[in-house]
Structure formats: C-alpha cells, structure tokens
Amino acid sequence: MPTRILAIETATQACSAALSIDGELLERYALAPRQHATLMLPMIESLLLEAGLSVEQLDAVAFGRGPGSFTGVRIAAGIVQGIAYAAGLAVVPVSTLAALALGGMREANMTQVIAAMDARKSEVYLGSYINAGNNVLVLQGEERVCAPDAAPLPGEGEWLGVGGGWDAYGEAMLQLAGERVIRLIPDLEPRAADIARLGLQAYENGVRVTAAEAIPVYLRNDVAVPKQSLK
Amino acid sequence: MIVLGIESSCDETGVALYAAEGGLLAHALYSQVELHARFGGVVPELASRDHVRKLLPLIDQVIDSSGINKADISGVAYTAGPGLVGALLVGATTGRSLAWTWGVPAVAVHHMEGHLLAPMLEADPPEFPFLALLVSGGHTLLVSVAGVGDYQVLGDSVDDAVGEAFDKTASLLGLSYPGGPALAALAVKGDPARYRFPRPMTDRPGLDFSFSGLKTFALNTWRDSAQTDTERADIARAFEDAVVDTMVIKCRRALQQTGLSTLVIAGGVGANVRLRERLGELMSAQGGRVCYPRPEFCTDNGAMIAYAGYRRLQAGQHEGLSIKAIPRWSLEDLQAV
Numbered sequence: 001m002p003t004r005i006l007a008i009e010t011a012t013q014a015c016s017a018a019l020s021i022d023g024e025l026l027e028r029y030a031l032a033p034r035q036h037a038t039l040m041l042p043m044i045e046s047l048l049l050e051a052g053l054s055v056e057q058l059d060a061v062a063f064g065r066g067p068g069s070f071t072g073v074r075i076a077a078g079i080v081q082g083i084a085y086a087a088g089l090a091v092v093p094v095s096t097l098a099a100l101a102l103g104g105m106r107e108a109n110m111t112q113v114i115a116a117m118d119a120r121k122s123e124v125y126l127g128s129y130i131n132a133g134n135n136v137l138v139l140q141g142e143e144r145v146c147a148p149d150a151a152p153l154p155g156e157g158e159w160l161g162v163g164g165g166w167d168a169y170g171e172a173m174l175q176l177a178g179e180r181v182i183r184l185i186p187d188l189e190p191r192a193a194d195i196a197r198l199g200l201q202a203y204e205n206g207v208r209v210t211a212a213e214a215i216p217v218y219l220r221n222d223v224a225v226p227k228q229s230l231k
Numbered sequence: 232m233i234v235l236g237i238e239s240s241c242d243e244t245g246v247a248l249y250a251a252e253g254g255l256l257a258h259a260l261y262s263q264v265e266l267h268a269r270f271g272g273v274v275p276e277l278a279s280r281d282h283v284r285k286l287l288p289l290i291d292q293v294i295d296s297s298g299i300n301k302a303d304i305s306g307v308a309y310t311a312g313p314g315l316v317g318a319l320l321v322g323a324t325t326g327r328s329l330a331w332t333w334g335v336p337a338v339a340v341h342h343m344e345g346h347l348l349a350p351m352l353e354a355d356p357p358e359f360p361f362l363a364l365l366v367s368g369g370h371t372l373l374v375s376v377a378g379v380g381d382y383q384v385l386g387d388s389v390d391d392a393v394g395e396a397f398d399k400t401a402s403l404l405g406l407s408y409p410g411g412p413a414l415a416a417l418a419v420k421g422d423p424a425r426y427r428f429p430r431p432m433t434d435r436p437g438l439d440f441s442f443s444g445l446k447t448f449a450l451n452t453w454r455d456s457a458q459t460d461t462e463r464a465d466i467a468r469a470f471e472d473a474v475v476d477t478m479v480i481k482c483r484r485a486l487q488q489t490g491l492s493t494l495v496i497a498g499g500v501g502a503n504v505r506l507r508e509r510l511g512e513l514m515s516a517q518g519g520r521v522c523y524p525r526p527e528f529c530t531d532n533g534a535m536i537a538y539a540g541y542r543r544l545q546a547g548q549h550e551g552l553s554i555k556a557i558p559r560w561s562l563e564d565l566q567a568v
Contacts, residue, residue: 037324037554041331045552055332070276071317074283078321079554081287082328086301212287218280227271 004058005203006044006083007196010036010076011068011096012117012164014189017043019051020196026050027193036075044083055087060208062199064190065093066217067125067145068117073216084211091214092199092207097127097163098137099194104162104185105131106194112157114181116165116173119145124165124173125219128154135197145219148172154180162188233299234306234544235290235329236537239282239322240314240342241369242266242273245533246289248297248304249541255352257297258534260527261285268408279317286325293533304333306549308540311339312557314369319556327554336549338540343562345535346497347376349524352538357522362491364482364510367498367530368394368409371440372562373485376495379542380567385485386438393474394500396442400449400470404463414467415503421468422461426452428473433480438488440481445473471505479509492519502529543568 002022009016015036016029028043048055063080066073073096084091101113111131116124124147128140140154148169153159159181166173167186174181233256238245247258263281267273294301309326312319323339330337347363350356362385365372371393373386391399394411401410406417428448431441449470456462482494494514496507501523514521528534546568 037320037556041327041552041554045331070279071320074279074317074321075324075554077283078324079328081283082325083332085287085290086329086332212291215284216280223276224270224274226269 003200003203004053005060005062005092005196005199006047006058007062007192007199008040008044008076008079009064009096009099009190009192009195010040010072011064011066012072012189014191015039016192017047018192018196019047020200021051023200025193025196027191029191031189036072040075040079055083058087058089060090060092060199060203062092062094062195063214064096064099064195066096067119067143067219068096070218073218077214077216080214081211084214090208091211092203093209093214094195094198094202095127095143096190097125097143098129098139098198100163100188100190101127101129102135102137102194102197103191104160104188107185107188108160108183110160110183112154113160113162114153116161116163118164118168119220122147124148124151124169126151126165135201137198143219149176151176153177156180158182160185232305232541232545233303234308234537234541235304236533236540237286237307237309237322237326238345238531238533238536239286239318240310240312241318241531242278243531244282244285244289245531245536246286246293247533247537248293248299249534249537251541251545255534256299257293258532259289259293260532261289264409271402271408275315275317278315279321282318282321286321301333304335306330306335306540306544307337308340308536308544309337310342310345310536311555312342312560314342314558316556316558319558323554323556327550331552336544338543338548339550339555340536340539340543341560341562341565343370343372344380344565345539347374347495348379348539348542349497349528349535350495350522352528352534353522353524357493357495357520360491361493361495362482362485362489363495363497364478365498366393366478366496366500368392368398370498373438373481374562375489375491378567380565382562382565384561384563385488386440386481388440388442390441390443391446393440393442396446396474397500400446403450404453404466411500415471415505417464418467418471418505421464421466423468423472425465426469428469430473430477430480433477438481438485440477442474445470475505475509478506479513482510483513486517486519492517494519494521496521496523497529499530502526
C-alpha cells in the first residue's frame with residue numbers, strides 16, 4: 001500500500017497544501033496574507049478531488065507546527081486536529097524551519113542551510129540543518145528564537161541562508177556568519193510540499209501523534225507580563 | 232438532527248451536543264480564569280494557546296459522555312464572533328474542519344445570539360417576541376427580539392461593559408481578578424444607606440448605558456474613606472445598587488417603548504442575584520414574565536452555541552468552506568431564519 005499523506009503549511013504569509021501519494025506530490029500554494037482560514041479547506045478539497053481520494057483513504061496528516069505567526073500555526077493545528085479527529089488519522093508535526101530549509105536545499109542544490117524567519121520584536125526564528133541524504137535533515141543544535149546579532153550560526157563549511165529573517169536582519173546575521181554563508185534566498189517561503197516530504201519520512205520512521213497532540217511549537221513563550229501589584 | 236456546538240470566543244472553551252429529539256445531550260466547559268488571574272485580565276495570546284490544547288479533548292469527552300457515536304453528528308456550530316480573533320479561530324478552524332471531514336453542514340454562530348437564545352434550553356422557555364438584556368464582561372445590550380436572527384439593538388454601553396465595570400471596581404477595592412462575583416457577595420454585607428452613587432444616563436431619554444464614571448466614583452469614594460472592611464462592603468453595595476437600579480430603569484423604559492411583556496436576562500452578569508430580584512419585581516409589577524438561563528449557561532458555554540446552530544441548521548442555513556472569524560459583528564447584521 002502506498003503511503004498517502006496530506007500536508008498543510010500556514011506559518012507565514014504563504015498558505016499551501018500538498019498531497020503525497022507514495023512520494024508523488026500534488027500541491028496548492030498561494031501567497032495570501034490573512035487569507036489562510038479562507039483558502040485552506042478549498043485547497044485540500046481540490047487536491048483530494050484531483051487525486052480521486054477521500055479523506056478516509058489517507059494514512060496521516062502532516063502540518064507545519066511552527067515556529068511562525070502564532071495565529072498562522074494555530075490555523076494549521078486547528079484544521080489538522082479537526083480532520084484527524086473526524087477521520088481517525090494519525091498526525092505528523094513537522095518543523096516549519098526544517099521545511100523552509102529543505103525548500104532551499106532543493107532550490108540551490110546545497111546540503112547545508114541556515115533557515116531564519118522574521119520573528120518580529122527584533123528577533124529571528126532560527127534553525128541550521130545538514131542534509132544527510134534522501135531528505136534526512138539533521139538539525140544542528142536546536143531551533144531557537146533570538147536576536148539576529150546573537151544567532152548561534154554554524155562554525156564551518158559553506159552555507160545557504162533562506163527565509164525572511166535574512167531579509168529583515170541580513171546585515172547583522174551576515175556580519176556574524178562571515179564568509180560561511182555563500183548564498184542567500186531571503187524571499188523563500190516554507191511550503192506544504194516540503195512538509196509532506198519531511199512528514200512522509202517521519203511517518204515511515206514511526207513519528208505519529210494523536211489529533212489532540214497536534215499542538216503548535218511557538219518557540220517564543222514569554223508573551224505576557226504578570227501584573228505586579230495584584231493582591 | 233444532532234448538532235455539535237463549539238465556543239472559544241474569549242477565555243472559556245465550551246462544547247455541547249444538542250439533539251432535535253432529546254435536547255441537550257451533553258456539555259462541558261473548561262474555564263481559563265486561573266490562567267489569566269495573575270495578569271489581571273484576559274491575555275488574548277494565552278487564551279488562544281489554551282483553546283488549541285483543550286478543545287479537542289473536551290469534544291472527545293462530550294461525545295463520549297453523550298453516548299452517541301461521532302457518525303450520529305449531523306451538523307457543527309462554532310462561534311464565529313464577536314470576540315478575540317485568535318481565540319475564535321481555534322474553534323472555527325477545528326469546528327469547520329470536523330464538519331468538512333464528516334461531510335455534514337457547518338454554521339457560524341454569533342456569540343450574542345447564543346446568549347439570547349440560551350433561556351430556550353430551559354424547561355419553560357420564553358416565546359417570541361421578547362426584550363433581552365445581555366449583560367457580561369464584554370457586552371451591555373438591550374435587544375428587541377422578534378424571532379431567531381430578527382434583532383434590533385435598542386441600547387448599548389457607550390464605554391465599559393457592565394461586567395467589566397464590576398471587575399474593575401472590584402480590583403480597585405483590592406479584590407482579586409475577576410472580582411465581579413466577589414464584589415456582589417461583598418455588597419450583601421454593605422449598608423445601602425451609607426453611600427449613594429449616581430445612576431448614569433438615567434436623567435435623559437434613551438436606552439444607552441455608561442459605567443466608567445461609576446467606577447471612578449467608586450474609586451474616589453474609596454480614597455476618601457477610612458478604607459476599612461466595612462467601607463469596602465458599603466461601597467460595593469452602593470456600586471451594585473447603582474448598576475442594578477440603572478438597568479431596571481432602562482429595562483422599564485425599553486418595555487414601555489416596545490410594548491413587550493417578556494424579559495430575558497442573559498450573560499454572566501445575568502447571574503447577579505440582586506439584578507434578578509429587581510427585574511423579577513419589575514416584571515411581576517407589570518404583569519409580565521422574566522426568563523433566564525440556569526447560572527452555568529449565563530456565562531459563556533457550548534450549549535447555547537449548539538442550540539443557536541441547531542436553529543439555523545434546521546432552517547437550512549450553512550457555511551461554505553471558508554472558515555469565518557469575525558471579531559466585530561453586530562447582532563443586527565444577522566439573517567432572520
């Protein structure tokens with residue numbers, strides 16, 4: 001039986017859905033700020049229609065679990081929770097940074113990528129990955145949210161920089177990276193097709209959670225300050 | 232027809248199942264009040280994060296306890312607004328996607344319509360038309376209700392919602408968040424003759440409300456007092472009397488203006504004992520009737536959303552695949568069914 005995975009990604013201004021049927025990919029993609037909730041179900045429906053599949057015939061649903069826009073990642077989580085619970089499907093959470101990195105690797109034909117997204121508040125979401133072959137991405141250190149001039153960049157080798165973080169804070173990060181970053185694709189967006197690629201691989205390695213465990217990873221968790229003078 | 236209802240517009244996650252035959256089958260609520268207490272108010276981002284963790288387990292629990300199967304659900308209703316957009320989106324995305332996957336219709340419900348119709352869940356429901364007083368932490372509305380979706384807003388607050396005024400006044404008297412119910416409990420011990428607060432906007436015609444001046448009046452009175460427990464209770468009493476009196480005056484006016492003889496009280500502040508007493512007296516003096524939901528359905532809940540959604544689905548209304556979250560949404564913009 002071929003593995004059939006639906007994947008969605010809504011953590012940035014881009015909104016996309018993809019269907020992986022035994023490694024073959026179909027995708028719908030739109031650069032559409034604040035339209036994700038409007039566009040996603042029609043995208044999914046049109047993918048299934050094109051493939052001639054019903055949602056119950058899927059094996060799993062993968063989603064970009066963040067980091068990214070808080071509202072954006074929750075849209076993906078909410079939709080995936082609904083679909084997976086209703087159809088009794090497994091969920092595969094995939095890092096949005098890893099998907100972004102994989103997209104860059106394919107576009108630039110490079111194997112070492114520093115993915116950086118604009119986290120606002122003068123910070124970036126950052127993750128560095130090495131492709132060990134067959135889309136197996138090895139995260140270097142950990143994903144984090146940090147100031148661009150404090151970004152822990154890899155120490156050696158030739159790297160590709162991708163994502164909006166390089167667009168917003170490229171100067172500070174390039175100063176830090178020196179000549180190790182040899183190419184930049186700052187306007188690259190994470191896509192559902194790469195969520196599907198990584199999701200398929202994770203699924204086949206046994207990474208599965210329940211619908212209720214389809215929870216975003218925000219990285220930034222200090223979102224409110226307790227009131228000091230409360231009695 | 233069995234409808235799953237989902238509420239996530241603010242700081243309560245609510246889920247319920249309502250059946251055409253059998254009425255309310257099951258309901259559950261998760262309140263985030265403790266989560267927000269140390270911030271002195273609802274933090275929208277934290278509210279959204281909690282909804283996305285709690286909603287699905289709550290749905291599972293409600294379906295489980297109802298004894299029905301998922302396959303028996305024939306429609307999904309979710310609160311689309313008004314409310315906090317991030318919080319609304321959690322219920323909206325999950326609810327709309329559940330319906331799409333099950334292949335059943337979905338309906339986007341107006342939160343305040345849910346409150347308006349909540350007394351319909353009780354054994355002796357009101358009949359249309361009626362006057363509704365919707366009083367909560369976010370709203371103070373007087374609405375003429377001709378039928379489901381046929382609403383005319385007669386009065387609104389020009390500043391703080393009444394529940395907000397209760398909570399803020401409680402806070403400045405040193406009661407912990409959310410202090411509204413604590414303030415009402417304290418008022419029982421207060422001397423009604425000690426202070427007299429103004430009845431805002433009652434000296435002129437109209438049905439609008441204003442409560443922020445009353446809050447300031449309470450603060451000044453507290454500052455000028457000896458700040459003992461007795462004075463705290465006396466001020467709480469004067470504040471509550473002024474709020475309740477003002478609402479009674481406006482309700483009486485609205486009844487006279489519309490000729491309606493049934494009054495529905497809904498929303499969190501609708502659980503206030505003094506308000507219920509006084510409005511009960513008003514209606515019996517006028518030979519009319521007062522209706523309110525059970526206390527747990529005065530505050531936000533999934534049951535009222537399931538019921539409002541049921542009424543709309545039954546009338547053939549349903550949504551397309553676009554997931555709706557409408558943070559600002561007037562009751563008057565709704566379609567009558």
